[in-house]
Amino acid sequence: TQLLEQSPQFLSIQEGENLTVYCNSSSVFSSLQWYRQEPGEGPVLLVTVVTGGEVKKLKRLTFQFGDARKDSSLHITAAQPGDTGLYLCAGAKGGSQGNLIFGKGTKLSVKP
Amino acid sequence: NAGVTQTPKFQVLKTGQSMTLQCAQDMNHEYMSWYRQDPGMGLRLIHYSVGAGITDQGEVPNGYNVSRSTTEDFPLRLLSAAPSQTSVYFCASSYSSARPGELFFGEGSRLTVL
Numbered sequence: 001t002q003l004l005e006q007s008p009q010f011l012s013i014q015e016g017e018n019l020t021v022y023c024n025s026s027s028v029f030s031s032l033q034w035y036r037q038e039p040g041e042g043p044v045l046l047v048t049v050v051t052g053g054e055v056k057k058l059k060r061l062t063f064q065f066g067d068a069r070k071d072s073s074l075h076i077t078a079a080q081p082g083d084t085g086l087y088l089c090a091g092a093k094g095g096s097q098g099n100l101i102f103g104k105g106t107k108l109s110v111k112p
Numbered sequence: 113n114a115g116v117t118q119t120p121k122f123q124v125l126k127t128g129q130s131m132t133l134q135c136a137q138d139m140n141h142e143y144m145s146w147y148r149q150d151p152g153m154g155l156r157l158i159h160y161s162v163g164a165g166i167t168d169q170g171e172v173p174n175g176y177n178v179s180r181s182t183t184e185d186f187p188l189r190l191l192s193a194a195p196s197q198t199s200v201y202f203c204a205s206s207y208s209s210a211r212p213g214e215l216f217f218g219e220g221s222r223l224t225v226l
Binding site: 031032033040041042043044045048088090091092099100102103104105 | 116147152153154155156157202204211212213214215216217218219220
């Protein structure tokens with residue numbers, strides 16, 4: 001069974017702190033996505049990484065795909081209360097939605 | 113654009129009842145899928161479709177049926193509801209077979225089976 005392990009499961013920090021969330025697997029993925037989900041809503045796509053070693057930035061969020069395309073990290077600089085939510089990673093093997101798997105998520109709470 | 117629209121948002125069923133969760137997208141996406149989200153289990157794929165008339169099973173298909181008669185609609189049918197089907201259900205669509213993980217999600221349908 002393919003697994004995507006996310007860590008930590010829960011993270012509670014103060015506004016202004018930095019944090020990193022990890023997504024790890026023993027499988028190689030053709031692409032990996034990060035989503036943010038707020039309570040009562042569906043996940044919203046933040047970014048897709050495709051190339052090993054790739055780094056993408058979205059304002060204060062930095063996403064990195066591991067060189068071997070088995071893992072990824074999300075780093076948030078100077079977290080704000082608006083960053084609060086459930087962060088999910090998803091990995092795709094090839095071109096089929098049937099092969100897409102999700103991690104269980106990291107629940108982030110940023111306190112003012 | 114409405115994006116992906118799911119109805120109903122909330123539903124309570126008794127064990128053994130049947131119902132259909134509706135999903136419609138207005139983005140002309142070929143790919144549509146249904147997930148369930150349970151605490152501690154993450155998002156799990158129920159069924160998916162790569163185009164009108166084509167459906168396939170995901171990780172947890174038992175107890176659910178789907179059909180795809182049009183590009184826009186992808187309803188999920190619960191045949192005989194069981195308490196284990198209490199969950200939040202998400203419909204999602206994707207525009208590219210090259211990027212199957214780039215999904216647009218609906219707001220979810222929260223189902224309780226008593």
